[in-house]
Amino acid sequence: VNLTSRDPVEIRNWLMAAFATALKTTVEEVDPTAPFVNFGLDSIAAVELSADLGDWLGERVSPTVIWDYPSIEELARHLSARGGT
Amino acid sequence: VKLSLSYFSSQQRAESPYELVLEGARFGDTHGFDSIWIPERHFHRFGGLFPNASVVAAAIAVLTNGISIRAGSVVLPLHDPLRVAEEWAVVDILSRGRVGIAAATGYAPNDFALAATEYAARKEQTLAKLDTVRRLWRGDLIDRVNGIGVSSPVGTFPRPMQPELPIWLTCGGSDAGKFAQAGALGANVLTALFVQNIDTLASRIASYRAARAQAGLNPATGRVTLMVHTFVDTSLEACRQKVREPFLAYLASSVEVWSSGFKRLEDVPHHLREDMLSFAFERYFRTSALFGTVDVCARLVEALGAAGVDELACLVDFGVPDADVVAGFALLDELRRRVDGS
Numbered sequence: 460v461n462l463t464s465r466d467p468v469e470i471r472n473w474l475m476a477a478f479a480t481a482l483k484t485t486v487e488e489v490d491p492t493a494p495f496v497n498f499g500l501d502s503i504a505a506v507e508l509s510a511d512l513g514d515w516l517g518e519r520v521s522p523t524v525i526w527d528y529p530s531i532e533e534l535a536r537h538l539s540a541r542g543g544t
Numbered sequence: 545v546k547l548s549l550s551y552f553s554s555q556q557r558a559e560s561p562y563e564l565v566l567e568g569a570r571f572g573d574t575h576g577f578d579s580i581w582i583p584e585r586h587f588h589r590f591g592g593l594f595p596n597a598s599v600v601a602a603a604i605a606v607l608t609n610g611i612s613i614r615a616g617s618v619v620l621p622l623h624d625p626l627r628v629a630e631e632w633a634v635v636d637i638l639s640r641g642r643v644g645i646a647a648a649t650g651y652a653p654n655d656f657a658l659a660a661t662e663y664a665a666r667k668e669q670t671l672a673k674l675d676t677v678r679r680l681w682r683g684d685l686i687d688r689v690n691g692i693g694v695s696s697p698v699g700t701f702p703r704p705m706q707p708e709l710p711i712w713l714t715c716g717g718s719d720a721g722k723f724a725q726a727g728a729l730g731a732n733v734l735t736a737l738f739v740q741n742i743d744t745l746a747s748r749i750a751s752y753r754a755a756r757a758q759a760g761l762n763p764a765t766g767r768v769t770l771m772v773h774t775f776v777d778t779s780l781e782a783c784r785q786k787v788r789e790p791f792l793a794y795l796a797s798s799v800e801v802w803s804s805g806f807k808r809l810e811d812v813p814h815h816l817r818e819d820m821l822s823f824a825f826e827r828y829f830r831t832s833a834l835f836g837t838v839d840v841c842a843r844l845v846e847a848l849g850a851a852g853v854d855e856l857a858c859l860v861d862f863g864v865p866d867a868d869v870v871a872g873f874a875l876l877d878e879l880r881r882r883v884d885g886s
Binding site: 506523526 | 741816819820823824826827830831
């Protein structure tokens with residue numbers, strides 16, 4: 460998988476679907492601008508989600524990155540920019 | 545919001561193991577801290593300096609003049625309420641009326657080697673024994689079977705200075721109903737952020753105050769004390785460096801941190817464990833502990849105050865070297881001056 464091929468919207472959609480699954484809710488209920496801390500995701504779920512994300516992107520994603528890019532929008536932009544460079 | 549000092553996991557060292565707690569007591573006493581909290585821990589190196597809070601509290605009582613001295617907590621099912629009333633009455637007199645105790649249920653099965661038969665009904669026993677301690681404190685007699693099998697009334701001595709024993713109920717956070725129970729009893733609350741975030745805590749504090757009102761008590765005068773890991777430093781990075789290793793060790797060894805979800809750390813696949821600990825560290829560092837500069841910490845204190853917290857029991861002995869902890873007291877006092885009365 461080549462990271463440069465993914466645009467931020469694609470990453471955002473992947474994250475929204477993943478969060479919806481992790482939080483047992485629908486994609487419509489996931490706010491991509493809300494801070495992750497509002498989701499009440501526990502540490503284990505966050506780590507599993509970042510591992511899945513890394514598998515999908517084909518490169519390691521540290522789970523602590525969400526503390527620096529604390530919403531789906533911001534994280535998607537960051538990952539897309541990181542892949543393009 | 546009032547600031548206090550609290551101790552929980554001090555390990556025995558070769559020289560002067562009690563110096564950190566005694567120095568905290570001296571500093572807190574001379575710098576306007578509200579109280580000092582001493583735990584009860586059994587059969588483990590972590591916290592092993594504190595098998596009985598009343599013994600250390602007695603030392604603090606004679607070393608200090610104004611700071612309140614509290615057990616955080618007494619694991620009541622492990623004890624005979626007669627002994628609890630006796631011991632803490634001694635400390636109450638030595639301190640001229642400065643003691644209070646938080647009553648905890650206890651969770652570690654090994655702790656109940658002291659009172660194996662109490663484990664099964666420990667929740668009920670906590671409340672029943674708390675009621676007995678309060679009655680003994682007031683001077684009531686209770687009926688007990690004596691050495692020759694005869695039921696006879698007994699009352700405890702010495703008689704304490706305070707007419708009523710200030711009490712807290714320790715609410716770990718996994719049992720939402722316990723806050724309301726504390727409110728109905730007229731007890732204060734001792735809690736922590738580990739298994740609840742600030743929003744959850746705020747709603748539980750609301751249920752606590754509502755239960756007080758329902759019991760005919762002033763909702764506002766019940767005190768909510770939050771135990772929080774604390775290290776104030778001159779910069780975020782300096783703080784992170786000092787606390788990361790000891791705090792990770794603490795996280796790795798803390799059952800209560802992981803039992804909030806459905807899994808324990810042992811159940812997490814090996815290759816994810818390190819990520820898991822790093823993530824948890826960042827979470828606590830950023831959202832659930834007083835870690836960082838005075839400014840950063842003051843913001844969290846403000847948020848906790850808005851959630852209804854009255855007092856922060858700053859846990860200082862989680863593994864940062866003693867010398868650094870003591871050196872950090874000055875900044876902690878700066879934080880205290882900033883938030884006291886806010």
